[in-house]
Amino acid sequence: MAKNHESGNIITNVGEKDFTLERVFDAPRDLVFKAFTDPEHVSQWWAPAGFTMPVCTIDLQPGGIWHYCFESPEGERHWSRSVYKEIIEPEKIVYTSTLSDEKANPVESPLPEHLATVTFVENNGKTKLTVNIQLPSVLDLKATMDMGMMEGLKQTINNLEEHLKVVR
Template structure:
């Protein structure tokens, strides 16, 4: 069954109590990304970012059980500090793309997804909107939504610490 883009799209909007420049840095500086990337109880031991159009990234999420989940992609558009558009794929530790089944995921995952993140100033805070296109509907999308929201909870905590330091 073919799904249209709307059915394969996850959209999450969050307000972060931090200036847009700080939220932007949290997304684009690998040392900052490592502090919040991944769901609750996951860590991010590796983040490599070549922040330019055509540049790539490689991130690792480590589960509480010590399993590593790698993702890689290429930046398609960067408008500092307003918008980042990049591809998103499962990968191995070297950044080679692998199918979702490599990590035991089921369903009709495309090899490459597209992520658009916008950063808007909002009453002294930042309204971040994430659009993740290509995630199969059902349990996969529910898991992705939960994972992103848990990551955003960690991002909010990180930004609170950064602001007060």
């Protein structure tokens, strides 16, 4: 029971236990991949509207950890940690992600751990970025959607467009 939607430049698809976002960037794949994996780049754009990322560390290898902190305009901090499962540069990244504490230890949360698969496909100097988020259950997908994760991810992906304009 998939639902497809197009919002601005982002195409979304919601399945039973997953959702997917696709966006084409006017930038070469190597640059988009680097912007998605280099902490100097990621810290400049990976956050929903109004949030910043004051902390971002990335150990880009299978088993490596991506640990970061979103900070709200009110100064509230939200920590997350992702563990890389697969990296095929510059084509694909697979990682699990969950909320954490400031030392990268997972914490209990209403947001369940999820599996993210990110692909980068180049065509005539442009790059199609696809982000698929898989949840453990239908109820977990509903809870994640109700918490606004898909909307936040859309805002974050839109930030990447602006970042790529600056670094090109």
